[in-house]
Amino acid sequence: MTLRDTPLGPGAEFDAIREMLRRWGPRAQGIGDDAALLDVPAGEQLAVSTDSSVEDVHFRRGWLTPREIGYRATVAALSDLAAMGASPLGLVSALAIPDDWRDALHDLTDGIGEAAERHQTPIVGGNVTRGAKLSLTVTVLGAVSRPLPRSAVRPGDQLYVTSELGASGAALDALMNGRTPAPAQRERFARPTPRIREARWLAAHGATAAIDVSDGLLAELAHLAAASGVRIELDAVRVPVADGVPRDLALRSGEEYELVVAGRALDTVAFANHHGLALTAIGVARAPAAGESPGVDIAGRVARERGHDHFST
Amino acid sequence: MTLRDTPLGPGAEFDAIREMLRRWGPRAQGIGDDAALLDVPAGEQLAVSTDSSVEDVHFRRGWLTPREIGYRATVAALSDLAAMGASPLGLVSALAIPDDWRDALHDLTDGIGEAAERHQTPIVGGNVTRGAKLSLTVTVLGAVSRPLPRSAVRPGDQLYVTSELGASGAALDALMNGRTPAPAQRERFARPTPRIREARWLAAHGATAAIDVSDGLLAELAHLAAASGVRIELDAVRVPVADGVPRDLALRSGEEYELVVAGRALDTVAFANHHGLALTAIGVARAPAAGESPGVDIAGRVARERGHDHFST
Numbered sequence: 001m002t003l004r005d006t007p008l009g010p011g012a013e014f015d016a017i018r019e020m021l022r023r024w025g026p027r028a029q030g031i032g033d034d035a036a037l038l039d040v041p042a043g044e045q046l047a048v049s050t051d052s053s054v055e056d057v058h059f060r061r062g063w064l065t066p067r068e069i070g071y072r073a074t075v076a077a078l079s080d081l082a083a084m085g086a087s088p089l090g091l092v093s094a095l096a097i098p099d100d101w102r103d104a105l106h107d108l109t110d111g112i113g114e115a116a117e118r119h120q121t122p123i124v125g126g127n128v129t130r131g132a133k134l135s136l137t138v139t140v141l142g143a144v145s146r147p148l149p150r151s152a153v154r155p156g157d158q159l160y161v162t163s164e165l166g167a168s169g170a171a172l173d174a175l176m177n178g179r180t181p182a183p184a185q186r187e188r189f190a191r192p193t194p195r196i197r198e199a200r201w202l203a204a205h206g207a208t209a210a211i212d213v214s215d216g217l218l219a220e221l222a223h224l225a226a227a228s229g230v231r232i233e234l235d236a237v238r239v240p241v242a243d244g245v246p247r248d249l250a251l252r253s254g255e256e257y258e259l260v261v262a263g264r265a266l267d268t269v270a271f272a273n274h275h276g277l278a279l280t281a282i283g284v285a286r287a288p289a290a291g292e293s294p295g296v297d298i299a300g301r302v303a304r305e306r307g308h309d310h311f312s313t
Numbered sequence: 314m315t316l317r318d319t320p321l322g323p324g325a326e327f328d329a330i331r332e333m334l335r336r337w338g339p340r341a342q343g344i345g346d347d348a349a350l351l352d353v354p355a356g357e358q359l360a361v362s363t364d365s366s367v368e369d370v371h372f373r374r375g376w377l378t379p380r381e382i383g384y385r386a387t388v389a390a391l392s393d394l395a396a397m398g399a400s401p402l403g404l405v406s407a408l409a410i411p412d413d414w415r416d417a418l419h420d421l422t423d424g425i426g427e428a429a430e431r432h433q434t435p436i437v438g439g440n441v442t443r444g445a446k447l448s449l450t451v452t453v454l455g456a457v458s459r460p461l462p463r464s465a466v467r468p469g470d471q472l473y474v475t476s477e478l479g480a481s482g483a484a485l486d487a488l489m490n491g492r493t494p495a496p497a498q499r500e501r502f503a504r505p506t507p508r509i510r511e512a513r514w515l516a517a518h519g520a521t522a523a524i525d526v527s528d529g530l531l532a533e534l535a536h537l538a539a540a541s542g543v544r545i546e547l548d549a550v551r552v553p554v555a556d557g558v559p560r561d562l563a564l565r566s567g568e569e570y571e572l573v574v575a576g577r578a579l580d581t582v583a584f585a586n587h588h589g590l591a592l593t594a595i596g597v598a599r600a601p602a603a604g605e606s607p608g609v610d611i612a613g614r615v616a617r618e619r620g621h622d623h624f625s626t
Binding site: 032033034035036037038039040042045046047048049050051052054056057058079080081083084086089090092093094096124125126127129130131132133135137139140141142144147149150151210211212227 | 345346347348349350351352353355358359360361362363364365367369370371392393394396397399402403405406407409437438439440442443444445446448450452453454455457460462463464523524525540
């Protein structure tokens with residue numbers, strides 16, 4: 001739907017939305033009503049997830065261009081659909097724009113639009129308001145026929161991870177310490193890839209449970225273990241680590257948006273051939289022993305490390 | 314789904330979510346996975362809308378209790394579903410909590426939960442992060458078989474409004490000027506009602522287009538006129554005004570969450586009998602004359618008034 005089909009009322013807020021719609025072009029669909037309408041394919045469930053990116057909590061100004069901020073916030077939300085094995089149907093974005101970010105709104109808009117286009121996700125609604133800090137809340141809607149819940153890891157399942165880990169964390173580490181990240185690491189941090197197609201393929205080829213690496217591998221394994229009531233034995237040396245990144249950093253590195261999946265014996269060669277991406281077995285799930293809680297063991301030790309925790313002080 | 318069914322990982326953020334889930338009890342469903350799953354009834358479309366409430370933009374601390382802030386943010390989003398004629402399927406809430414609001418999180422949670430329960434809307438997901446200002450972004454999902462788009466006003470349609478207008482604006486006016494609002498006005502401001510059942514009834518009884526009064530009646534009529542390509546002649550003296558509120562304030566009063574609907578000849582008596590609420594004819598739509606733009610006329614004058622505009626300075 002083009003702008004001409006979605007007339008909005010007068011006022012500066014509507015002018016801002018109008019300009020966003022103009023920049024999104026055909027990527028925006030059905031905007032301008034109180035609610036957007038979408039069709040969920042017959043026989044599929046609706047999957048929904050929401051994710052916020054807040055200045056000085058999730059990123060600092062200067063780390064990323066406004067376009068990258070928009071792109072990354074969109075991809076982070078889409079990654080939650082991937083982790084459920086869902087295909088995107090649409091997204092809505094709620095932006096809070098401080099006065100000193102007003103000039104960046106066009107670039108933010110273009111970043112959201114680029115991510116939406118690359119991952120074939122219509123932008124179906126949104127909200128723009130003033131705010132004290134830049135904040136992007138992206139809610140994604142998808143359709144899924146074979147969901148991959150966290151709770152479906154069974155004793156005997158193997159755990160796998162897509163691609164390699166650590167580049168995003170290494171870039172963040174550099175930025176937090178005032179260093180310039182290596183270009184390849186910065187690119188992974190600024191423009192991660194949600195593994196949407198890969199998740200659908202995995203769900204169709206034996207994967208039963210999945211989670212995306214947003215809080216760090218160890219934290220994600222702990223989530224899977226807790227939700228499934230299993231112990232996960234991580235063979236940490238098998239975790240594929242990005243060039244030049246210390247292994248312990250790679251295990252904790254968040255906002256990677258790679259997938260961790262569980263399944264009986266997934267075909268890593270077929271996956272690699274199909275997607276041009278590694279799928280690596282990194283551990284196994286077992287039933288907890290009597291008196292033992294669900295959790296993660298690393299080469300026999302109990303994992304203590306945690307992922308990123310927004311409320312920790 | 315109870316908390317025991319939705320284990321979350323360790324950390325203070327998860328502790329906060331855990332406590333929110335505990336307070337929501339059975340009102341929270343399916344939380345704890347990357348994406349929530351919902352079933353859209355066969356033959357119905359998915360309706361989705363997102364709405365943000367930001368401290369110092371949409372409200373000031375001290376105007377409302379934290380419980381009211383949570384309640385009101387939820388109802389404001391649900392009202393957008395009503396305006397489309399949709400029934401709620403679920404909601405996701407994304408909260409940004411400043412440190413000095415941490416103690417209010419329980420009350421905010423309870424307010425969201427109360428609104429969700431009253432309007433039979435499961436809470437299916439969310440996001441909690443730190444923020445500089447309190448911000449609640451509520452995204453609502455609904456199912457609709459007879460949508461009420463803004464663009465469906467036809468020349469010859471009458472325009473109607475539910476209940477009466479102005480109490481919310483009068484309360485806001487008092488609060489902005491340091492006065493204590495009249496109790497009935499404050500109640501309308503703090504705990505508005507989304508007209509969900511009423512909208513479904515209206516869609517089934519001849520209404521073709523609707524909008525909810527969030528920016529003020531004149532602004533909403535302008536939205537309808539622009540989207541439908543019609544001129545709307547408002548008979549301003551027929552607009553039902555809350556006790557003790559000046560008429561011009563009632564015409565501009567936002568965040569009322571009453572419905573404006575269009576239809577050929579709606580049965581206002583049947584509506585009132587069924588819902589115990591007034592439905593009042595307030596104007597008529599006509600085709601623009603040659604060279605005339607879509608818009609709103611008030612008793613022959615061109616409406617200049619605008620609703621609330623977050624970007625105006």
